[in-house]
Every structure is written in C-alpha cells, then in structure tokens.
Amino acid sequence: MINYLGDLLEGLLVTFELSFTALGIGMILGLAAALARTYGRKTLSYIANAYIELIRGTPLTVQLFIIYFGLPVLGLLFSPTLSAIVALGINSGAYQAEYFRGAIESIGGGQMEAALSLGMSRTQAIRRIILPQAVRLALPSWSNEAAYLPKYSSVAFLVTVPELMARAKVVISENLRPLEVYLVVGLIYLITIASLSKVLDMLYEKYKFTVE
Amino acid sequence: MGTREETTGGGRLTKVVSVRDVWKFYGKVEVVKGVSFDVDEGTTTVIFGPSGAGKSTLLRCINMLHIPDRGTVFLRDIDLMKAGHKLNYYRSKFGMVFQHFNLFNHMTVLENVMIGPKVVKRISSDEARLTATKALREVRMEDWSKHYPSQLSGGQKQRVGIARALAMDPEVLLFDEPTSALDPELIGEVLQTMLDLAKEKKTMICVTHEMGFAKAVSSEMIFMDEGVIVETGSPEHFFTNPTNERTKRFLGRLTELYGRHENKNEAVAGKK
Numbered sequence: 001m002i003n004y005l006g007d008l009l010e011g012l013l014v015t016f017e018l019s020f021t022a023l024g025i026g027m028i029l030g031l032a033a034a035l036a037r038t039y040g041r042k043t044l045s046y047i048a049n050a051y052i053e054l055i056r057g058t059p060l061t062v063q064l065f066i067i068y069f070g071l072p073v074l075g076l077l078f079s080p081t082l083s084a085i086v087a088l089g090i091n092s093g094a095y096q097a098e099y100f101r102g103a104i105e106s107i108g109g110g111q112m113e114a115a116l117s118l119g120m121s122r123t124q125a126i127r128r129i130i131l132p133q134a135v136r137l138a139l140p141s142w143s144n145e146a147a148y149l150p151k152y153s154s155v156a157f158l159v160t161v162p163e164l165m166a167r168a169k170v171v172i173s174e175n176l177r178p179l180e181v182y183l184v185v186g187l188i189y190l191i192t193i194a195s196l197s198k199v200l201d202m203l204y205e206k207y208k209f210t211v212e
Numbered sequence: 213m214g215t216r217e218e219t220t221g222g223g224r225l226t227k228v229v230s231v232r233d234v235w236k237f238y239g240k241v242e243v244v245k246g247v248s249f250d251v252d253e254g255t256t257t258v259i260f261g262p263s264g265a266g267k268s269t270l271l272r273c274i275n276m277l278h279i280p281d282r283g284t285v286f287l288r289d290i291d292l293m294k295a296g297h298k299l300n301y302y303r304s305k306f307g308m309v310f311q312h313f314n315l316f317n318h319m320t321v322l323e324n325v326m327i328g329p330k331v332v333k334r335i336s337s338d339e340a341r342l343t344a345t346k347a348l349r350e351v352r353m354e355d356w357s358k359h360y361p362s363q364l365s366g367g368q369k370q371r372v373g374i375a376r377a378l379a380m381d382p383e384v385l386l387f388d389e390p391t392s393a394l395d396p397e398l399i400g401e402v403l404q405t406m407l408d409l410a411k412e413k414k415t416m417i418c419v420t421h422e423m424g425f426a427k428a429v430s431s432e433m434i435f436m437d438e439g440v441i442v443e444t445g446s447p448e449h450f451f452t453n454p455t456n457e458r459t460k461r462f463l464g465r466l467t468e469l470y471g472r473h474e475n476k477n478e479a480v481a482g483k484k
Contacts, residue, residue: 111316111317113310118380119300119305121300128327128331129316133316136318209360
C-alpha cells in the first residue's frame with residue numbers, strides 16, 4: 001500500500017490546485033454576479049441572472065466538455081488542467097452568487113442608506129459596508145461550496161487531469177485492488193473536507209456578528 | 213460663498229436648507245406632492261403627521277437619498293438637483309439619524325463613528341479616532357467604543373447613530389423618527405441628547421411625534437398629511453390654536469396615544 005500512497009497524494013495536490021483556484025475564481029465571479037443582481041442596472045442584472053440560471057441549470061460535465069472538447073472547434077484550446085479550473089470556477093461562481101445574494105439581501109437597505117448619508121459613494125459603501133458583511137454572513141453556506149469543490153473536481157479526470165481519481169484509476173490498473181484503493185481515496189477526501197470545514201467553522205465563529 | 217439672508221425681527225437668520233416644490237412618486241403613487249419650506253441656521257424644525265404622510269420620504273429627498281421627481285432642495289446657495297458628481301460631498305453636509313439606527317453591524321462603536329471621516333473626508337485613522345471619540349463623548353457613549361452594535365440597548369444604539377452623524381460635522385442634522393423603535397424607558401436618553409444638540413444651536417430637521425421635544429426646542433413645526441404640508445407654525449400656534457381640522461384631529465389622537473411620553477419628555481426638557 002505504501003508504494004501507491006505517494007501517487008495518490010500527488011493526485012491530491014492536483015485536486016487541491018483545481019478546487020482552491022476554482023473556489024477563488026468562483027468567489028470573484030459570485031460576488032460580482034451577486035452585486036450585479038442586487039445593485040446593477042437592468043442589463044447588468046439581467047446578464048448576471050442569465051449566467052446564474054444557465055450554469056445552475058446544466059450539468060458540470062456538460063460545461064467541462066464544452067470548454068475542453070467544444071471550444072477548440074472555435075479555435076480556443078485550453079490544457080486539460082486549465083479547462084477543468086475554468087469549468088469549476090464558472091460553475092462554482094453561479095452557486096456562490098446565490099449564497100452572496102442571500103447574504104446581501106439579509107443585510108437590508110438601511111446599511112446602504114446609512115453609508116450614503118455619510119457621503120460615501122455607492123462603490124465605497126459596497127466595499128466598506130456591504131461586502132465585508134456579505135462575506136461574513138455567507139460563510140456558513142459558502143463552507144458548503146468549499147466542501148463540494150474537492151469532490152466535484154473529480155470530474156477533471158474525464159479530461160485526463162492527473163488528479164486524485166485519475167491517479168486511483170492508474171494505481172488500480174497496476175495492482176488490481178479497486179476496493180482497497182477506492183477506500184483509501186474516500187478516506188483522503190473525508191480527511192481533507194473535514195479539516196477544511198473545521199477551519200471555516202473557526203473562521204465563522206471568529207468573525208460572526210449579529211444583524212440588527 | 214454667498215448666502216441668502218433676511219432680517220426677521222431683531223436677529224439676522226441665514227437659511228441653511230430651502231425645500232422648493234418637492235414632488236416624489238413611486239410608480240403612480242404620489243408620496244410627496246409639492247412641499248416647500250425653509251430652515252434657518254441654528255433652529256429645530258419638527259415635521260409630524262400620520263404614517264404614510266410622506267415625512268420620511270421628504271426627509272430623504274432633502275439629502276437626496278431619494279432624488280425628487282420635481283422641485284429641488286438648496287443647501288445654502290447650492291441647488292442639490294444640479295450638484296452632479298459633487299452630490300456625495302454635499303450629502304455629507306447632512307447628518308442622518310435613522311429610526312432603526314442602521315449602525316454598521318460588523319464594526320465596533322468607535323469604527324462606526326470613525327468610518328465617515330476616514331472614508332469620506334480621507335483623514336488619517338488617528339485624526340478620525342480623535343474626531344470619533346469627541347463625538348462619542350458628546351452623546352456620552354465614549355466608554356462603549358469597543359462594543360459591537362448588537363451588545364447595546366436601543367437607546368445606546370441611537371446615541372451612537374447620532375455620534376456617527378455628528379462626526380462628519382454636518383451643517384444640518386436629519387432625524388427620521390429617532391425614538392419610534394425604542395422601548396419607552398429608553399426614549400428619554402435619546403431625547404436628552406437631541407435637546408442638548410438643539411441647545412447647542414445645531415440646525416436640525418426632525419420627523420418625530422415627540423410633542424414634548426417639539427414644544428421645548430422647535431422654532432417651526434410642520435404638519436404633513438397625504439404628501440402635502442397641511443399647516444405650519446410655531447409650537448405655541450399648534451398647541452394653542454391650530455387652525456386646520458385635520459391638524460386638530462391628529463393632535464388630539466397624539467395626546468391620547470403619547471400623552472404620557474409627552475409629560476415625561478417635558479420633565480426631561482424642564483431639567484435643563
């Protein structure tokens with residue numbers, strides 16, 4: 001077993017690379033889409049809404065295959081890893097947008113009014129008052145997303161990214177012990193996600209506050 | 213900067229705010245229908261009237277939180293409808309105090325009061341801290357600097373809300389029913405703070421039903437109903453011989469509902 005654990009852990013590093021980068025991209029896209037839906041003018045809000053609905057309404061694998069197999073037809077060629085990161089990031093952004101939008105709505109209009117009444121511009125108010133609260137309030141549901149991503153990122157093995165699942169397949173083709181190897185893989189995911197959740201819980205406890 | 217001045221009686225009064233034929237619609241509903249009035253420097257104006265009269269909307273039109281659909285508001289000589297990109301700056305000349313406080317939940321008391329000077333006036337954190345501490349002292353909340361809004365009582369929250377507005381050193385303070393969301397026993401401390409400000413000759417426009425407060429400090433009272441000003445005058449006028457039937461009926465109802473507060477607040481006012 002020791003001889004293939006190293007292979008699997010190398011795969012885990014790729015899984016980390018995929019999921020954390022995608023989580024970051026998703027956070028930027030999600031915040032942008034949530035702000036566009038809440039504070040944007042009609043067109044902007046419509047575009048954000050279309051993005052969210054389109055992504056949430058189609059399977060992740062379809063999105064990944066369009067990027068990896070479909071876009072080269074139009075001359076856009078991404079490496080397997082980049083395709084996976086882009087697909088996961090765009091996908092996660094749509095879900096994160098909904099978490100952030102819920103958080104922004106629970107903050108209420110009074111905070112914006114108070115910020116504007118001090119003379120802040122809308123941009124200043126969003127940056128100083130709305131965003132810091134939205135991120136903190138969204139943290140519990142955002143933790144879900146952070147826990148999903150390492151698992152969802154396993155679709156990347158469909159486009160030959162050497163992440164944890166892909167490595168497992170290679171290991172099994174050599175040692176022919178699927179039960180043992182997949183149990184170990186499951187355990188690796190479990191430990192990863194449990195630790196991640198713990199860290200996010202601690203962050204939430206540290207920064208939580210009460211909305212009036 | 214030129215100011216419009218006029219002589220009334222013995223004292224020279226400077227108009228700080230002039231509301232000119234302000235209209236505001238929400239869809240087809242007319243909420244404010246052609247309101248005009250002036251506010252002199254150093255005076256307190258009380259706006260009162262039944263809910264849905266358009267008082268809060270009017271107050272938000274004054275600092276352009278809601279842009280009027282017709283008419284305009286002058287801050288001294290500045291036409292706020294023509295302020296363009298400087299509107300945010302002029303808005304900072306109005307301090308606003310809200311019914312539901314609207315303190316920034318994720319910030320301590322001190323940070324709440326510091327953020328305006330820091331972000332809008334772009335002064336250093338140290339200077340902003342001094343300004344904020346001074347404002348908090350004025351509302352007797354300096355000992356609560358490190359607390360979060362959720363750890364305060366309603367009355368304390370509202371005093372921080374007042375300090376936050378004061379820290380910007382505004383020309384005018386706007387109060388939107390500052391005591392309506394408070395438990396009766398907490399109203400006194402907020403009214404006391406407002407009375408102190410009135411006595412310091414801060415220019416204030418207050419939407420409130422606290423008639424004791426109005427009686428004690430206001431120089432002008434405005435009764436609004438259904439989006440229009442029904443009657444204006446001094447407190448003496450309103451409490452001795454209001455002319456309009458609607459005003460009389462409303463004041464009668466207020467006395468029934470708020471009679472006890474009024475007495476209590478007069479007691480507060482009397483202490484000074």
